[in-house]
Amino acid sequence: MTSAAALLLALLGPGAAQAAAAGPCQGHKIKTFRFSTGHVTVFKTSGFVCALTYAEDPGRTRRMSVTLQARGHRAVTRSGMFREYAGPLSVRAAxxxxxxxxxxxxxxxxxxxxxC
Structure with missing residues (x-):
């Protein structure tokens, strides 16, 4: 974390630190799925589901992806070369x-x- 970000979180208080820790997805965390090289964390808010795939060992660039598919719709994928996580990716899933x-x-x- 940069010193500017740490200062901002200190000024805003502990609630801001928790909100910042949630990452780029809005809403509340509903599930985390772990696998050998990382984990996928899923959030839900206002009829949308958002997900990120995190590397277990962040820092080096490697291929990552995250895919979401609401039943009855096409799958949506965000993939590429990332250091920490792939995403965020959101789908309408009311x-x-x-x-x-x-x-x-x-x-x-x-x-x-x-x-389900």
């Missing part, structure tokens, strides 16, 4: 099951259905 998967390097999370 009252729908959502399929989640992700990869970090050679490890992957097999697709899982949530909210």
């Amino acid at each position: 009252h729908r099951c959502v399929r989640v998967s992700g990869t970090v390097g050679g490890g992957s999370l097999a697709p899982r259905w949530i909210q």
